[in-house]
Amino acid sequence: MNENNPVTSVVTIEDLTNSQIEDVLDLAAEIDRDREALYGVASRHILASLFFEPSTRTRGSFESAMNRLGGRVITTADAKSSSMAKGETLADTVRIWSGYADLMVIRHPWEGAARLAAEYSDVPVINAGDGGHEHPTQTLLDLYTLRNEYRTLEGLRIALCGDLKNSRTVHSLVYALIRFGAEIVFVPAQGLELPDHVRNKMETVYDRRIERVDPGGLQALYGDDSALAENSARVDALYVTPSQPHLRAMYEEGAKIDIQLQDGRPLAIYVTRQQVEREADGHGEGSAPRAYPRITASTMSGSDFSKAIIMHPLPRVDELSSDMDSDHRSKYFVQARNGVPIRMALISLVLGLKPWRSGSKPQPWSGDAGQITSQPDYIQCGNPDCVTQRESQNAKGEFIFFRRPGARFVCGYCEREVQPSYFARPRGEVYYPIDQFRYPSWDASDSLFFTDANDAETLGLRPALIAARAEPLAVEVIR
Numbered sequence: 514m515n516e517n518n519p520v521t522s523v524v525t526i527e528d529l530t531n532s533q534i535e536d537v538l539d540l541a542a543e544i545d546r547d548r549e550a551l552y553g554v555a556s557r558h559i560l561a562s563l564f565f566e567p568s569t570r571t572r573g574s575f576e577s578a579m580n581r582l583g584g585r586v587i588t589t590a591d592a593k594s595s596s597m598a599k600g601e602t603l604a605d606t607v608r609i610w611s612g613y614a615d616l617m618v619i620r621h622p623w624e625g626a627a628r629l630a631a632e633y634s635d636v637p638v639i640n641a642g643d644g645g646h647e648h649p650t651q652t653l654l655d656l657y658t659l660r661n662e663y664r665t666l667e668g669l670r671i672a673l674c675g676d677l678k679n680s681r682t683v684h685s686l687v688y689a690l691i692r693f694g695a696e697i698v699f700v701p702a703q704g705l706e707l708p709d710h711v712r713n714k715m716e717t718v719y720d721r722r723i724e725r726v727d728p729g730g731l732q733a734l735y736g737d738d739s740a741l742a743e744n745s746a747r748v749d750a751l752y753v754t755p756s757q758p759h760l761r762a763m764y765e766e767g768a769k770i771d772i773q774l775q776d777g778r779p780l781a782i783y784v785t786r787q788q789v790e791r792e793a794d795g796h797g798e799g800s801a802p803r804a805y806p807r808i809t810a811s812t813m814s815g816s817d818f819s820k821a822i823i824m825h826p827l828p829r830v831d832e833l834s835s836d837m838d839s840d841h842r843s844k845y846f847v848q849a850r851n852g853v854p855i856r857m858a859l860i861s862l863v864l865g866l867k868p869w870r871s872g873s874k875p876q877p878w879s880g881d882a883g884q885i886t887s888q889p890d891y892i893q894c895g896n897p898d899c900v901t902q903r904e905s906q907n908a909k910g911e912f913i914f915f916r917r918p919g920a921r922f923v924c925g926y927c928e929r930e931v932q933p934s935y936f937a938r939p940r941g942e943v944y945y946p947i948d949q950f951r952y953p954s955w956d957a958s959d960s961l962f963f964t965d966a967n968d969a970e971t972l973g974l975r976p977a978l979i980a981a982r983a984e985p986l987a988v989e990v991i992r
Contacts, residue, residue, distance in 0.1 A: 521863075522627075522631040522637045522640075522863075523637075523639045523640060523863065524627045524628045524638065524640045525640070525649055525685065525688075526647065526685045526686075526689050527688060529649070533862075533869060534656065536870055537653055537855065537858045537859050538653070538657050538858075540862065540867060541851070541854040542657075542661075544858060545854045551581075551582055551866075552581065552583055554583060554866045554867070555582035555583050555860065555866060556583040557584075558584045558864060558866075559584065559585050559613065559614040560575070560576070560579040560584055560586045560587070560614060560615070560616050560617075560618060560860070561587055561610045561611070561613060561616070561618070562575060562576055562579075562586050562618050563588070563610060563617060563618065563619045564588070564619075564641065565619075565620060565622065566621065568620055568641070568642075570827060570849050570852055571620065571648075571650070571651070572641070574852030574853045574855075574856050575618050575639075575641065575650075575860075577853050578854075578856035578857040581857055582857055582860060582861065582866075587613060587614060602904055602907055603621070603623070603629060603630065603900070603904055603907070604629060604633045604907040607619075607633045607638075608634070608635075610634075611636045614636060615636055615864060616637050616639070616863065617636055617638045618638075619638060619640065619641060619643075620640075620641040620642045621644070622643075623643065623898055623899065623903050623904075624643055624644035624645060624899050624926065624929075625646060625899050625900040625924070625927040626644070627640035627643040627647075628926050629904065629907060629926065632909070637863050639859065639863065642681055645679045645680070645684075645898070646681055646684065646927055647681050648684075650856060651681075651685065651826055652686045653855045653859065654856075655783070655826070656689060658847060658848045661851075662779075662781070662822055666693040667693055667694050668696070669690070669693070669696070669779065669781065670779065670780050671695055671696070671698070671780075672698040672699075672700050672734075673686070673687070673697060673698070673700065674783065674784045674806040674808075675701070675784050675805065675806055676701075676702055676786065676788050677701045677706055677708075678701070678704075678706060678788075679705065679788035680826075682826040683707075683783075683785060684711055687711060687715065691719045698731065699723075700734055700806050701806075702804060705787070707723075710923065710930045713915075713921070713930065714928065717883070717915050717917060717918070718882065718883070729817075730815065731817075733815060734807065734808065735804050735806055735807075736806075736807050736811070736812050779822075781822050782821050782822070782823050782824065783824045783825070784806070784808050784824070784825045784829075784833050785826065785832070786828065786833075787832070806832070807832050807833070808823055808834060810834065810836040810840065813837065813840070818842075821842055822842050822843075822844050823837060823840070823844060823845065824844050825845040825848070826845075826848070833845070883913035883923065884913065884914045884915075884956075884957050885912075885913055885925070886912050886914050886922075886957055886958050887911060887912075887958075889912065889922065889961070890961065891933075891962060891963045892922050892933060893910075893931070894910075894912075894926070894927065895929070895931060896924065896929040898927070900926050900927070901924065901927070908926060909925065911925035913925060914957040916951075919947075919948075920932070920933060920948075921933070922962070931964070932947075933963060933964055934946070934947055934963060934964055934965070935947055935962070935963040935964075936950050936960050936962050937963075937969060938955070942973075942974060942975065943974055943975055943976065943977040943978075944963065944966070944974045944975070944976060944977065945977045949980055
């Protein structure tokens with residue numbers, strides 16, 4: 514790493530500080546003004562484009578970006594055309610390809626695959642989407658689209674609609690929007706609400722609380738499903754921030770919060786399709802219909818949406834009607850085109866071909882960063898699509914331990930949560946319910962955690978009959 518290239522890989526949006534995000538957007542704006550300005554800057558560099566999932570916009574724009582920079586692209590069509598079809602591990606595949614190129618872009622169906630790739634690659638890795646986990650470069654072009662529209666990223670109001678559970682674009686975008694002080698309204702499809710691990714991260718790492726709200730005019734987005742949505746789809750909003758403590762009194766627990774859409778503030782509506790390829794609960798193709806927010810010329814005809822813009826990461830199915838394509842509020846094709854200048858800028862900065870003007874200033878977050886621990890003996894990530902499950906021999910099995918809103922371990926790769934049920938203190942003979950792990954002096958790394966009491970009893974531990982207590986202080990009596 515050198516001072517002009519403080520970023521080595523971009524696995525999640527959190528690998529970039531706010532100032533670095535703005536560097537990417539600023540350079541993309543320069544490129545937009547003059548597409549020839551950076552031509553040839555990457556003439557001595559090769560990009561390895563490894564897409565193990567289908568892609569149109571991300572792959573096309575990355576490869577177009579590298580070609581416009583004067584670089585070259587080497588690629589594999591899919592997993593079936595590589596030695597992974599013969600049983601080669603992802604780690605070995607990455608080791609080999611990193612010897613052929615100067616930069617690697619990878620899309621993979623396993624959550625956490627991009628982090629594993631970065632751990633084994635000799636060159637920087639950019640995550641082009643790892644399962645349902647994150648898609649940081651989509652977030653960059655989304656932010657660029659928003660900034661071009663509103664001339665700022667500060668204090669925007671965004672409605673995120675559709676499949677919030679499985680959409681990696683939403684997960685990355687949420688974290689970035691929080692950092693720029695956005696007000697976010699979540700308008701999910703029935704049963705596809707924001708997953709708990711994302712909600713908990715918003716609360717603990719970013720210290721942002723989500724409130725239940727009255728959807729107001731946003732109820733219209735459910736169209737014919739409005740009656741079903743009213744009873745089954747939870748509409749939430751991220752309103753309250755630590756920098757605005759005076760607002761907390763306005764939103765007491767259980768209070769009804771109205772979303773005022775005609776207050777003069779801009780509104781961006783970000784729609785996502787149902788990610789049927791990631792559904793494992795019987796709600797995929799062919800399942801019973803559920804309330805799903807949809808954008809049509811009819812639903813957008815109300816005065817509540819007269820100043821709104823429509824964004825979508827694409828591809829679309831039936832959640833975004835083609836009758837909106839010529840509407841001046843629709844920005845999704847502009848959004849897709851923005852992928853080229855954004856990825857040209859990111860490639861140039863990550864390779865050190867252009868300097869990071871803002872350096873690597875740390876983020877000023879006051880939230881809980883958690884405690885990094887090596888894999889506890891009896892704690893395992895339960896996500897079947899996590900790289901730790903698919904390629905456990907090469908994954909570190911690292912977790913981050915959090916005490917609130919309840920004791921839990923977060924997988925270092927896919928960020929899914931594991932909630933232990935019991936714990937035992939060092940050199941102890943008993944185990945306790947996890948809700949008694951409450952003393953700040955207790956270190957998670959020297960305790961044992963269990964999801965099943967049988968594991969504790971196999972070690973000869975017995976259930977505690979009294980509540981766990983902090984160890985007594987050692988004192989010296991002076992006569």
